[in-house]
Amino acid sequence: METAKKRILTGNKAMAEAIALEMERDPNVFVLGEDIGNYGGIFGSTQGLIEKYGSQRVLDTPISETAFIGAAIGAAAEGMRPIAELMFVDFFGVCMDQIYNHMAKIPYMSGGNVRLPMVLMTAVGGGYNDAAQHSQTLYATFGHMPGMKVVAPSTPYDLKGMMISAIRDDNPVLFMFHKSLQGLGWMEQLEASAEHVPEEAYTVPLDKAKIVREGTDVTIVGVQMMTHYAVEAAERLAKEGIEAEVIDLRSIAPIDKDTIIQSVKKTHRLFVVDEDYKSYGMTAEVTAIVAEEVFYDLEAPPRRLANPDVPVPYSRPLEDFVIPSAEKIYEQVKELVNEG
Amino acid sequence: MYEHMVKSRYYEDQMVEVYTEGKTPVFNIGAGPVPGEMHLSTGQEPAAAGICVHLTKDDTVTAPHRPHHHAIAKGVDLKKMTAEIFGKETGLGKGKGGHMHLFDPDAKFSCGGIVAAGIPHAAGAALASKMQGRDWVAVAFIGEGAANAGAFHESLNLAALWNLPLIVVVEDNSYGISVPKASSTAVASNDLRAAAYGIAGAYVKDNDPIAMYRASEEAVARARSGQGPTIIEIETHRYLGHFQGDPELYRDKAEVPGLRQLDPILKLRKMLVEAEGVTEKEIEKIEKQAKQEVDEAYQFARDSSYPEPESALKDVFTS
Numbered sequence: 001m002e003t004a005k006k007r008i009l010t011g012n013k014a015m016a017e018a019i020a021l022e023m024e025r026d027p028n029v030f031v032l033g034e035d036i037g038n039y040g041g042i043f044g045s046t047q048g049l050i051e052k053y054g055s056q057r058v059l060d061t062p063i064s065e066t067a068f069i070g071a072a073i074g075a076a077a078e079g080m081r082p083i084a085e086l087m088f089v090d091f092f093g094v095c096m097d098q099i100y101n102h103m104a105k106i107p108y109m110s111g112g113n114v115r116l117p118m119v120l121m122t123a124v125g126g127g128y129n130d131a132a133q134h135s136q137t138l139y140a141t142f143g144h145m146p147g148m149k150v151v152a153p154s155t156p157y158d159l160k161g162m163m164i165s166a167i168r169d170d171n172p173v174l175f176m177f178h179k180s181l182q183g184l185g186w187m188e189q190l191e192a193s194a195e196h197v198p199e200e201a202y203t204v205p206l207d208k209a210k211i212v213r214e215g216t217d218v219t220i221v222g223v224q225m226m227t228h229y230a231v232e233a234a235e236r237l238a239k240e241g242i243e244a245e246v247i248d249l250r251s252i253a254p255i256d257k258d259t260i261i262q263s264v265k266k267t268h269r270l271f272v273v274d275e276d277y278k279s280y281g282m283t284a285e286v287t288a289i290v291a292e293e294v295f296y297d298l299e300a301p302p303r304r305l306a307n308p309d310v311p312v313p314y315s316r317p318l319e320d321f322v323i324p325s326a327e328k329i330y331e332q333v334k335e336l337v338n339e340g
Numbered sequence: 341m342y343e344h345m346v347k348s349r350y351y352e353d354q355m356v357e358v359y360t361e362g363k364t365p366v367f368n369i370g371a372g373p374v375p376g377e378m379h380l381s382t383g384q385e386p387a388a389a390g391i392c393v394h395l396t397k398d399d400t401v402t403a404p405h406r407p408h409h410h411a412i413a414k415g416v417d418l419k420k421m422t423a424e425i426f427g428k429e430t431g432l433g434k435g436k437g438g439h440m441h442l443f444d445p446d447a448k449f450s451c452g453g454i455v456a457a458g459i460p461h462a463a464g465a466a467l468a469s470k471m472q473g474r475d476w477v478a479v480a481f482i483g484e485g486a487a488n489a490g491a492f493h494e495s496l497n498l499a500a501l502w503n504l505p506l507i508v509v510v511e512d513n514s515y516g517i518s519v520p521k522a523s524s525t526a527v528a529s530n531d532l533r534a535a536a537y538g539i540a541g542a543y544v545k546d547n548d549p550i551a552m553y554r555a556s557e558e559a560v561a562r563a564r565s566g567q568g569p570t571i572i573e574i575e576t577h578r579y580l581g582h583f584q585g586d587p588e589l590y591r592d593k594a595e596v597p598g599l600r601q602l603d604p605i606l607k608l609r610k611m612l613v614e615a616e617g618v619t620e621k622e623i624e625k626i627e628k629q630a631k632q633e634v635d636e637a638y639q640f641a642r643d644s645s646y647p648e649p650e651s652a653l654k655d656v657f658t659s
Contacts, residue, residue, distance in 0.1 A: 030471065056471065062501065067460045067494035074464020074478070077450070078400070080471065082464075097491075101454050102461070110443035111434030112655035114450070146656050171657045 009197040010183025012044030014156035015121075018163035019046065019083060021201045023053050026081060029167060032059040032068050033085030042087055043123045043182045065095035069120065073103050076118040081167060086122040089138050089176060103172045104147030119166045121175040124152070125225060125275060126323055128179065128187055132311035135319075139223065139274065140281040142174050143252040149206050150252040152176040154224045156183075156195050158250060161204030169206060176252075178224040192228045209256035211263065215245035218269040218337050221260060221286050223249040226273045226324060233329035242337050244271075252282065260286060261293050270302040271333050273324050278306035303336045305329060341553060342612060342623070344389040345605050347630035348409040351418075352382045354638055355408070355425075359584050367585055373426055373642065376438055379406040383547070383579040386604045387511045388413035390544075390552025391479060391572070394560040400448045400465035400478040402458030405440045406578075407451035410481050416444040418637040428644035435647045436655065456482060456489035459508060463495045466504035466563075477505040477563040484573070485516025487530040496569065500537035505563035507556075510573040517582045518590035531573040544574040549608045 009017065023029045030053075031046055037060035040047035050058040061068040065086055072082040086092065092099060099120065106114050126135030142150045149171055153159045159177060166173040183193035212227060213234050220230040227248040234244035245263050249255070264270050270290050272283040283304035290302060305324045313319050355378065362372025369376065381388075384406070392401070392413035403410035411421055417432070424431025425439045432442055440453035448465075452458050462480035469476040486492055487510055499506040510530045514521055527533060534541030540562060542555040552574055559570035577599045581588045612618040 059502075062494075062497060064494035064498055066491045067463060067498045070457065070460020070491065070495065071464035071467050071498065074400075074402075074461035074466075075468040075471075076464070077445075077461065078465050078468035078472075080468045097454055097457055098460065102452065102457060106443065106450070107658060108655050109433050109437035109441040110445075110450075110655075111432065111436050112658055113433065113445055114443050115658055149657070 006196040007199065008194050009156050010194045011156045011159050011177065012041070012047065012182040012184065014160040014197045015045040015163050015177060016040070016047045016049060017197070018160040019167070020049060020052060022164060022167040023049070023057065025201070028079060029081045029083065030057040030059065031083045031085070032061050032072060034061055034063060034087050036060060036085050041085060043177065043179055044184060045085065045121060045177060045182070065091060066098055069095050069098040070102065072118050072120070073098065073106070073116060076116040077106070077114055081117045083119040083121060083167065086120060088134050089122040089124045090133050090136050092138070100145045104145055107171065108147055115170045116172045117170045119163070119173050119175050121177065123179050124176045125178040125180055126312045126319060127225065129314055129316055129319055131314040135312035137176070137224070137276040139176070139252045139276045140285070143255070143282065143285070147172065148253065149173045150176070151206050151250060152178070152223050152252055153204075153250055154178070154181060154227045154248050155192065156197050158204050160197055161202050162206060162250070164201055165203040165206050168203070173206065180225055190228070207251050207254045207256060209250055209259040210248045211245060211259065212248045213244065213246040215243035215267060217243045217267055218271055218333055219245050219247060219260070219263040219267045220271045220273065220329070220333060221247045221249060222273045223252070223282065224275065226275055229324065229326040230273060230329055232326035233333060236330050237333060240334070242334065244333060249282070255285065255289070257289050257293070260289060264290050264294050265297050268297055268299040269336055270298065271329070271336055272302065272304045273329055274306040275323055276306060277309050278304065279309050281306055300336055300339055303332055305332055341389045341393045341549065342608055343626050343630055344392065344413040345385040345549065345608065346627050347634060348385045348388070348412045349382060349605055350631050351408060351412060351634045352380045354634060355380060356580070356584070358638065369585065374439075375427065378439060378584040379582065380580050380584065381406050381409040381578065383577040383599065383603070384511055384513060385409050386547050386549040386552045387481065387509055387574045387576050390549055391507070391509060391556035391560070393553065394556050395477070395479065398448065398474070398476045400462060400476065401481070402462045402478070403449070403451035403481045404455065404458060404483055404486065405451070405453045406483070407440070407442055410451070411442055411444070411449055414447050414449045416442065416447045416449045418633060419640040420444070422637040422641040423644045426641040426644070427646065428641055429647035429651070430640070430644040434651065434655070456486035456491035458482070459486075459491050459495040463499050463504055463506050466499060466506040467502065469505055470502070475564045477507060477560055479507045479509060481509045481511060483516060484510055484512040484521050484530060485519070485524055487533065488524060496537045496539070496571070499569040500539045503566065503568045505566070506569040507559045507563055508569070508571045510571065511576050512573055513576050513578045515582065515591065529573050531571050534571045537569070539568055540570040542570065542572045544572065547574065547576045547602070547604045549604050550611065
């Protein structure tokens with residue numbers, strides 16, 4: 001019988017450990033960004049790195065996102081493997097040119113002759129009343145634009161394994177981590193933000209969704225916080241005899257169509273939930289995939305729940321109204337199952 | 341240096357001809373063997389040749405949307421470059437980039453269609469050089485209009501802060517498309533902005549190839565020996581429009597013949613013969629060789645096949 005206590009890590013410690021392991025393995029890996037040095041990253045994803053690897057490989061930058069993300073591109077083209085942190089995804093506007101015109105397009109425009117093995121990591125998500133410029137997820141914005149792998153892990157285990165995969169990948173990877181799932185001391189402590197994480201280096205693929213709860217009556221597709229809320233809703237529904245299958249999308253681009261399609265073939269109902277804006281978003285994409293591929297397997301029209309196309313508001317009741325909750329998922333899935 | 345300038349000039353003269361093919365009598369930008377926009381650098385050769393002659397294969401160059409003279413001076417594969425401009429499968433980017441997006445990793449050359457965006461890339465190459473303990477330098481060529489973009493200021497602050505081997509060459513050809521420098525730039529010349537970052541600055545007047553050579557020599561030595569970045573601004577001239585087909589209503593076209601009389605290639609040629617004792621025969625040999633190389637590049641591009649349409653779906657990700 002296993003008696004040793006399993007090591008529990010928070011999301012941010014799991015990420016920092018992944019980066020440290022890769023820095024150890026490959027001298028070309030380095031980190032740059034704002035407050036990633038002594039501070040260890042505003043969301044803790046670079047904790048302890050500067051102590052281990054020094055300020056020559058863990059570079060605090062000025063508030064100059066265009067310059068340092070561009071410099072990461074230039075360094076990657078020279079064979080380095082930079083990891084740049086763009087503090088909040090909301091700040092992409094100040095440096096979007098570097099991200100989508102250069103990082104994402106240079107490999108293609110060069111006919112594959114220039115490789116940019118870089119990771120751009122950024123914090124996403126609301127739920128802590130930080131208002132419209134600090135609470136977006138923007139999964140669809142980046143998933144829409146070709147040339148970047150876009151991932152959004154939901155657990156400490158995946159944060160570590162997908163970060164290692166991202167660093168080792170020869171393509172640019174936009175790595176989104178959710179603030180609420182980092183296990184930060186200054187946010188509400190969620191159970192989902194800490195779990196057993198193995199000490200060794202391991203990889204989790206960047207293009208595979210994960211079935212986190214098996215079920216037969218309805219497929220719920222979510223990502224990051226919405227996956228955790230969906231599981232919560234599914235446990236409630238189970239008590240009423242409705243077995244929901246919950247898929248954690250994990251990879252925004254490329255999107256794992258197969259896992260979604262196979263699940264819908266089994267459950268015949270689709271519910272998609274997203275913390276991002278509803279229009280033209282991830283919920284629309286997943287719904288369209290199902291409509292195109294397995295429309296006749298559906299026993300009821302698909303349903304979507306997402307931010308109702310408003311900037312994320314500040315006041316607690318307003319934000320709670322806008323961001324989907326376990327309660328809303330529960331209610332709407334119940335309606336969906338009962339109607340079809 | 342003379343060879344680079346002559347080759348570049350002949351290349352651009354040929355491009356004017358080729359680009360016009362199929363686009364007359366009614367101008368249609370997408371028609372002919374070379375579709376899309378075309379930005380030519382005729383007249384601006386000293387900026388590229390003057391510095392690239394000090395560079396090795398290991399040094400990195402980034403260029404803007406008017407990139408042919410830089411590419412030629414840096415030693416980009418001329419055949420593959422021309423094939424790329426023709427949109428052929430033998431091109432540098434298999435036809436996916438075109439004239440504004442040339443990438444030659446062997447020559448460590450890249451360019452791009454977004455003003456000022458190449459400066460941080462060069463800073464990144466300079467950072468990589470420093471981190472790897474090399475003495476390689478990076479040169480970012482930009483137009484004078486780009487010196488007012490955030491990327492310019494952010495990158496120079498970063499490069500100065502980290503003491504990177506970066507040289508930014510500002511080609512002041514007087515116009516940012518149609519807007520004269522006096523209406524876009526608050527300082528008389530952009531080398532003065534070096535003071536804002538505590539780095540070196542140099543100004544080259546009169547499109548002078550020799551002065552550019554000397555200023556570059558100093559800047560490259562400074563960067564290579566770990567003494568940090570430099571901004572060089574050169575007063576230069578584009579004889580043609582911003583793009584081919586530009587009606588140039590913003591300038592008096594009568595200024596161009598006067599500029600051509602002061603042509604930097606003629607000036608350098610005269611100097612080589614009169615002051616350096618280079619013979620006419622030697623000069624002609626260089627010119628003949630350059631023409632031949634350019635002609636072969638155009639022929640290679642014409643003879644190459646177009647890519648299979650479905651190849652558009654490849655190269656988004658490398659595996």
